[in-house]
Amino acid sequence: MPDIQIHTHTGKPIELGKFTIQPISQAVAWINRSWGFVWNRPYALKVEHDGHTRHIPIRDVTQIAFVVMWGLTVVFSLMTLWKAIKDWRTTHD
Amino acid sequence: MTEENKSTFTTSIHNQEEVTRLTERLFEVVQPDTVFSKPKRTGEYTLITASEVVTGLGSGYGFGSYTPPLPEGSLKEDVEIEMEGGTGGGGGGGGMATGRPVAVISVGPDGVTVHPVIDRTKLGIALLSAIGSMFLAINRFNR
Structure with missing residues (x-):
């Protein structure tokens, strides 16, 4: 059985002027003995400034919009299919 | 991403253990260095590109x-x-292996900001599919 793992890694701190940034990435790894798949994406930033630490999430706007649009496509397609089946049954009964 | 990962390589595999070892090399991609570029300074701002990386x-x-x-x-x-x-x-x-920029991080006098990168081509194709399926549904329901 393939093993799916989710790893969250924090990178080395980067000093940029007054700010210290630590990149955080999240990877989904599905690795078997003879095949594997890894999806690694930027997850967040840990920003330190004046002794305060805050997390800034990194959102993949393209991916979110893409999933929403494909979701709508699937919903409309299923509605069309449902209506087509319903119409066919009405004419054949 | 290391230089080694960027290049194409060929290798001969003699047994199952070597197959497993090769597959485990995929874990090298899991590190944050793979998705965050090195900072580049332009004027007052420093930019870091954050990308999604998929390997199989x-x-x-x-x-x-x-x-x-x-x-x-x-x-x-x-x-x-x-x-x-x-x-x-x-x-x-x-x-x-594929990569796609997700966001650009800018660090400047106004602080740290994350600017999303929008792939208009990808979204355009998805939008056309959604509009097409919507018209088909409307057409079917108006019959």
């Missing part, structure tokens, strides 16, 4: 052997004829 790898092999059946009614010990058989095997594999 697969390999397989097989082998077999053939021994012809004994002539009918004969015992193995009785057979003096030379039996021709054979063995053979083969394998193959392949992989892919």
